Amino acid sequence: MTGVRVTDLVKDYTIRNGLKRTRHRAVDHVSLELTPGRTVALVGESGSGKSTIAKILTRMERPTSGTVEVRLDDGTPVTDQARYRREVQMVFQDPFASLNPFHSIEHHIARPLRIHKRTTTAEETRERVREMLERVNLTPAAAIAGRRPHELSGGQRQRVAIARALAPGASVLVADEPVSMLDVSIRLGVLNLLGRLQREDDLAVLYITHDLATARHFSDEITVLYRGRIVERGPADAVILDPHHEYTKLLAAAAPDPERVGAVRDAAPVDRDAIDSGRCYDHFAGEWREAGVPSANAGSAA
């Protein structure tokens, strides 16, 4: 199965303010690795660079520098653009904007099947669309296939978006805040669905979220991003239960404590200098590094 190695990624945006131009570094020397059957959570506040990394991974944006390598099981790098787009798929945050209101659900899933030549006849395509809808628990599939996005709930639309992403036979899934726009009561169902599909298809998943609690529950590893830099990484439990970086401590303090339902952990005093220290704690190596220095152990915790 396919894995992804992101090495020393930098993304600068140029911001125009009248005649003045300034450079803004959205992603600052980020390295990470995605391996089949594992979920890496990318956690950070709004503006920390999470979506920019997702867009670079799915080739919607070009990096300023650094590389993203996708390799097949036998080590062959995926260089062909069409193959890359088939292997690496994205589920977007907004299930209302990501589906075309003029097209049926059938069309949304049939299109990637045809583009990526997964099916040859119309009958086969129709059958595969039904199968995909059933896999994401949208039943009766035949009835759902004929509907348009506005006839479905937000949760159902996100299930369609997941089916669409997996239809081409993807092996890497980038899920950018996939449940944050959904009603709280249905978030768990969609995350559980993603977890099941990941196990069934041995997917490599990057789960982007600002929510530490779901990151812990649904991920093997957590990578914490602050102002475009990785400040902490490690096995999910280690990062949550034993945060080292001040920023991670701050996030953990703001997250609801599962031991005390409805309560929030006592906030620790904030040490701004420590947050901006430019250092990254790597639980895999058990040591501090300069933020941006790739970890030899990244993604390798088995």
Ligand SMILES: Nc1ncnc2c1ncn2[C@@H]1O[C@H](COP(=O)(O)OP(=O)(O)OP(=O)(O)O)[C@@H](O)[C@H]1O
């Ligand atoms: N096209 C762009 N032009 C200029 N600046 C941009 C552009 N896209 C993103 N940025 C800036 O880059 C930084 C990182 O943005 P990004 O969307 O990656 O963050 P994020 O962590 O995904 O935030 P959110 O959770 O709000 O989506 C932000 O400061 C943002 O304003």
